[in-house]
Amino acid sequence: EAGVAQSPRYKIIEKRQSVAFWCNPISGHATLYWYQQILGQGPKLLIQFQNNGVVDDSQLPKDRFSAERLKGVDSTLKIQPAKLEDSAVYLCASSFHTDRISHFGPGTRLTVT
């Protein structure tokens, strides 16, 4: 089966610019997650979708981050405006079951200068 697809793989922007990441989960996976992983730390959940509804976005900095999952399939995560501390790897994950994560994408490495 095809894995979780993410693009772009790398992105370098200046602070105060905007950026968008795209994720295509595994077909049939209703649950989709966006995680932020800062170097040397474990992933931190930004937002969890069940189909196209939001289950948890309590750690999403809503003044600058937004995410959507159109038609319960693909998802985009946007940052506007970016700050230096947003430099991290942004991981998308999907799962058929709601009580576990089965597949992660390769991530997008964001560098904010």
Place this chain on the structure above:
Amino acid sequence: KQEVTQIPAALSVPEGENLVLNCSFTDSAIYNLQWFRQDPGKGLTSLLLIQSSQREQTSGRLNASLDKSSGRSTLYIAASQPGDSATYLCAVRNDYKLSFGAGTTVTVRA
């Protein structure tokens, strides 16, 4: 708030030695626990899932144990190989929230 700790942060062993990776968590009211592997520049790969009612789970050379009362899980990797070099993360689920540790980076020397 669940806190997940993995010590040591890094580990280097010669090929063939057994690996013991530790994970501790503060809130024992967990639903399940997952162990993941992360290779440089790649996403995470799920290795094992242990439900809260289980004491251990095995897959090939991997064995994970869970002691909820003491807030600990251990991942054992038998007869390590250079291909086992990676970062290993544990993640603990309470209700629907999954909390990750920072991981243990393992280097297996040939």
